Amino acid sequence: MPRYELALIVKVMQRPETAAVLKRTVEALMERGAVVRSLENLGERSLPYKISKHKERHRRGGYFLIDLEAPPTIVTTMMDHLGRDIDVIRRAFIKHHLPKTEECSGIIPVNYNDKLVAKK
Numbered sequence: 001m002p003r004y005e006l007a008l009i010v011k012v013m014q015r016p017e018t019a020a021v022l023k024r025t026v027e028a029l030m031e032r033g034a035v036v037r038s039l040e041n042l043g044e045r046s047l048p049y050k051i052s053k054h055k056e057r058h059r060r061g062g063y064f065l066i067d068l069e070a071p072p073t074i075v076t077t078m079m080d081h082l083g084r085d086i087d088v089i090r091r092a093f094i095k096h097h098l099p100k101t102e103e104c105s106g107i108i109p110v111n112y113n114d115k116l117v118a119k120k
Contacts, residue, residue, distance in 0.1 A: 001069045009061040009090040021087045034070035
């Protein structure tokens, strides 16, 4: 399964309400077959510009990152689901490309006779 990072900006709320939003989001991810690796709180910040969402204007928001592994079909369904959530201001999925690891084939022998013979 590909690795994704879900970036969320949620509206400013008290800690229990924010925890409920994150719990709802993580449960929705897991119901759709995702494996959540980590949840990172980046804190509350001022938004770069005023954002109107669900008939409210937001100037501040709570920033969160969720690291997950999920099938590619989850992206569109979760974007729709989070778009309808009244506590989520912005959402974005970022795909992480895993580096390919190459196996070492061992030491390749060098033909020293070719190296020692002078080229004329």
